[in-house]
Amino acid sequence: GRVHNYTWEVSYQYKYLDCYKKLAIAINGITPGPAIYAVQGDTIIVNVVNNLVMENVAIHWHGIRQIGTQWSDGTDGVTQCATMPGDTFTYKFVVDRPGTYMYHSHYGMQRESGLYGIIRVFLPKGQPEPFPFPYHYDRHIILSDWYHRNPYERAANLSSIPFQWVGEPQSLLINGRGKYNCSLLGSTADSEVCNLKNPACFPAVLTVIPGKIYRYRIASLTSLSSFSFQIEGHSMTVVEADGTYVEPFVTQNLYIYSGETYSVLVKATQDPTRNYWATVNVVSRRPATPDGLAIFNYYPNHFHKFPPTKPPPGPLWNDAESRINQSLTIKALKGRVESPPKTTDRVIVLLNTQNTIDGYYRWSLNNVSHSLPATPYLIALKKSISDVFDQTPAPESYSPDYDIFSVAKNTNATSSTSIHRLVFNSTVDIILQNANTMTKNNSETHPWHLHGHDFWVLGYGSGKFNNETDVGKYNLDNPIMKNTVPLHSYGWTALRFRADNPGIWLFHCHIESHFFMGMMVLFESGSEMVSEPPQANMGCGATKRFIDNTTPA
Ligand code: C2O
Ligand code: CU
Numbered sequence: 137g138r139v140h141n142y143t144w145e146v147s148y149q150y151k152y153l154d155c156y157k158k159l160a161i162a163i164n165g166i167t168p169g170p171a172i173y174a175v176q177g178d179t180i181i182v183n184v185v186n187n188l189v190m191e192n193v194a195i196h197w198h199g200i201r202q203i204g205t206q207w208s209d210g211t212d213g214v215t216q217c218a219t220m221p222g223d224t225f226t227y228k229f230v231v232d233r234p235g236t237y238m239y240h241s242h243y244g245m246q247r248e249s250g251l252y253g254i255i256r257v258f259l260p261k262g263q264p265e266p267f268p269f270p271y272h273y274d275r276h277i278i279l280s281d282w283y284h285r286n287p288y289e290r291a292a293n294l295s296s297i298p299f300q301w302v303g304e305p306q307s308l309l310i311n312g313r314g315k316y317n318c319s320l321l322g323s324t325a326d327s328e329v330c331n332l333k334n335p336a337c338f339p340a341v342l343t344v345i346p347g348k349i350y351r352y353r354i355a356s357l358t359s360l361s362s363f364s365f366q367i368e369g370h371s372m373t374v375v376e377a378d379g380t381y382v383e384p385f386v387t388q389n390l391y392i393y394s395g396e397t398y399s400v401l402v403k404a405t406q407d408p409t410r411n412y413w414a415t416v417n418v419v420s421r422r423p424a425t426p427d428g429l430a431i432f433n434y435y436p437n438h439f440h441k442f443p444p445t446k447p448p449p450g451p452l453w454n455d456a457e458s459r460i461n462q463s464l465t466i467k468a469l470k471g472r473v474e475s476p477p478k479t480t481d482r483v484i485v486l487l488n489t490q491n492t493i494d495g496y497y498r499w500s501l502n503n504v505s506h507s508l509p510a511t512p513y514l515i516a517l518k519k520s521i522s523d524v525f526d527q528t529p530a531p532e533s534y535s536p537d538y539d540i541f542s543v544a545k546n547t548n549a550t551s552s553t554s555i556h557r558l559v560f561n562s563t564v565d566i567i568l569q570n571a572n573t574m575t576k577n578n579s580e581t582h583p584w585h586l587h588g589h590d591f592w593v594l595g596y597g598s599g600k601f602n603n604e605t606d607v608g609k610y611n612l613d614n615p616i617m618k619n620t621v622p623l624h625s626y627g628w629t630a631l632r633f634r635a636d637n638p639g640i641w642l643f644h645c646h647i648e649s650h651f652f653m654g655m656m657v658l659f660e661s662g663s664e665m666v667s668e669p670p671q672a673n674m675g676c677g678a679t680k681r682f683i684d685n686t687t688p689a
């Protein structure tokens with residue numbers, strides 16, 4: 137394959153993404169960052185130059201398995217020491233499968249500040265996609281949410297007593313564009329800070345030629361929100377999810393959770409004399425953010441011409457049933473997705489709860505809230521430094537009499553750096569079990585993401601997972617393979633994966649603040665097979681001693 141070599145300067149820049157002037161983290165001046173276009177088998181080299189002045193950085197390539205290149209997974213505290221201001225870190229990896237992936241910051245609460253983008257991997261020339269009908273154009277849509285508070289403030293608020301929640305986002309963005317209601321700022325707002333007439337804040341435009349068929353690769357990089365996406369008057373045929381082919385299905389609106397990608401086919405065959413709305417609205421949490429809007433523009437209508445109709449309202453935020461139905465609808469495309477092993481070697485159950493530890497608000501799995509050690513795990517493992525993380529195995533079940541419907545107390549919750557060690561090449565099932573939060577009658581949706589692997593989604597259910605009756609209902613016939621999957625409120629989600637990628641990998645809730653508050657576990661397997669760590673990944677915690685200081689910089 138080809139080698140793509142990029143140099144990315146990461147820096148803060150003033151942007152008007154939703155009309156409000158705010159510092160965003162840009163790559164070579166833009167946010168979302170540059171899209172990566174590659175063909176299956178190509179090598180990607182990215183030299184990340186940290187020009188953030190006062191902040192470290194690390195970039196994760198979400199959905200890329202990093203086979204043989206764990207050093208490039210880009211996870212602060214796991215695979216590398218974050219890159220300091222003024223330094224450059226080089227990521228190098230192969231995009232071994234076609235499909236739609238993404239990249240984003242994996243340091244602190246930085247992702248939400250705009251440090252993200254899409255990765256589009258094409259099939260080699262001459263190989264057709266196994267879609268129900270061909271398409272003429274291939275486009276992408278990046279969905280995100282946007283806060284006006286900076287990442288330091290949000291991170292400090294979450295980790296202080298009293299706890300201060302980040303709250304709902306100020307705006308929803310489509311391809312980096314949204315619209316804040318400047319009048320909310322009151323009379324203090326000057327037009328330089330917030331101005332709806334600023335051309336920089338005009339909605340995103342998706343232009344189509346009448347009669348043509350478009351493939352849209354849709355990626356959700358939200359920090360909090362779950363979305364419903366739709367294009368007024370147009371149905372979508374879903375054909376890809378997280379880089380694997382799905383049995384095509386037609387829908388009016390696509391539910392998409394943080395960390396997921398989908399490809400949909402859209403026919404531009406409606407009345408071509410007008411424009412339409414493309415919208416996103418928040419689902420699964422009571423929305424406090426106006427819907428995000430883009431213009432679905434039929435050429436040659438002017439792309440700034442607003443559609444003559446009101447934007448479609450989208451589904452009700454609390455219509456859980458229709459979200460679960462979509463989750464259940466997504467199946468693997470026959471013959472194009474590997475089947476799961478029929479049995480498993482191990483079952484790990486993870487109870488998702490919210491709790492306090494010493495007065496701090498945290499999220500826990502089986503009553504353990506995770507914290508990242510100062511020494512990245514991978515280097516600790518390779519260099520046999522055992523005293524930098526907790527060596528007792530992380531718990532893999534919870535008390536059978538725990539009531540998932542009552543307000544969580546979990547007074548015995550603890551914080552730990554412990555990990556799950558898996559036998560290399562073994563088959564592992566994960567049962568994600570949801571529960572009530574610390575608020576009455578509330579259970580949140582959590583999109584769970586696994587690094588370094590795809591998993592089969594064997595089933596979803598409501599209430600408490602029942603070992604006697606639910607295992608028999610697993611879909612072992614045509615389960616989809618994904619890297620991110622929702623855990624619905626008061627429900628369970630069952631996954632199966634093969635621990636066949638040597639190293640240590642994160643499995644976490646993709647809601648940035650939940651991850652920040654400890655909602656993660658780590659899976660280690662075959663890390664002895666990973667090659668010697670490059671010095672570039674070291675420099676922090678106990679890894680300082682391995683840095684060769686004999687040669688002046
Ligand atoms: Cu897209 Cu570890 O995350
Ligand atoms: Cu979560």
